Amino acid sequence: MKKTALYDKHVALGAKMVPFAGFEMPVNYGSQIEEHHAVRKSVGMFDVSHMGEFIVRGPQALDLIQKVSSNDAAKLTRGKVQYSCMPNDKGGIVDDLLVYMLKPEEYMLVVNASNIEKDWEWINSHNDMGAALENISDNISLLAVQGPNAIHVIQKLTKLNLSEIPYYHFGTGNIGDITDGLIISATGYTGAGGFEVYMYNEYAPAIWDAIMEAGQEYNIKPAGLGARDTLRLEMGYALYGNDIDETTSPIEAGLGWITKFTKDFINSDFLKRQKEEGPKRRLVGFEMVDKGIPRHGYDLLNKNGEKIGLVTSGTMSPSLGIGIGMGYVQSEYAKQGTELLVSVRNRQLKANVVRPPFYKG
Secondary structure (H helix, E strand, O other): OOEOOOEEEEEEEHOOEEEEOOEEOOOOOOOHHHHHHHHHHOOOEEEEOOOOOEEOOOOHHHHHHHHOOOOOOHOOOOEEEEEEEOOOOOEEEEEEEEEEEEEEEEEEEEOHHHHHHHHHHHHOOOOOOEEEEEEEEEHEEEEEOOOOOOHHHHHHOOOOHHHHHHOOOEEOOEOOEEOOOOEOOOOOOOOOOOEEEEEEHHHHHHHHHHHHHHHHHHHHHOOOOHHHHHHHHHHOOOOEEEOOOOOOOOOOOOOOHOOOOOOOOOOHHHHHHHHHHOOOOEEEEEOOOOOOOOOOOEEEOOOOOEEEEEEEEEEEOOOOOOOOOOOEEEEHOOOOOOOEEEEEOOOOEEEEOOOOOOOOO
């Protein structure tokens, strides 16, 4: 198992470490619920250094990104970030990712930890235009400082005016006296606001300590994978491997907004046809009416008890106090307000289709 540069910090803080995507990662530091509420109400910090980063350079860099990704990267300007996905050639998704325009002819792709090797091979196999590629995943650490007070904590440590960095933009600057390779990005996976900080591994322990110290007055908490999952699910954000994968299309998954047919990309003809005809199934959000917690893999049924789909993500929402979930259903059952039944062990529990985000804050 790989370890991030912050492994010793997590162990010292009493984290429960679990294997995840080839890394030993903290799932919580004692109370997942407390970590969740800290991020929603104040500030929490996640070590997400397991994520992958690729640099794409050269005159052909944009052409390659346009070919392998569904969104229109031509709209990116320096300092801007774009959410996108890489369709495969079978109607599914290789991965979802962020595309950063570092400068003209230089981009950073941020991919899921479990897909680093697969994504690297996929992008290289389609690089027939000669773009320069570099996998820097093993050299980069990433901290997600999330919550309404994240801006106040990080602002103490940087000369960058964070209030001038719009959502899905980034700046290069300093944390304390560290400037080398540092990126502060107004992105995150929690819906609570905040920033993600990219740095070289050797600076990660010092930056972790600086942020923890600066956050003391806001009761900052280190947060693990458990809270990360409940926070993202409350927002209805798709998780690769659960809600999207090699068998689910971006159209089915409600990612039509990042699927731009103003350009050609891998499998764009199929996806365009699917959008025009309408997919046979759709990813929906649902809230439990009956008491119960939906879980990945549970069957979704119609009112007659016939199977119409499958739960892909589910939890007890710490913010709302009810069971929430996402899953694929036959398209005729995807309308908001439709009553579903969730098969929980031997019981059929009522739920209603709702439009995420579940937590409206």
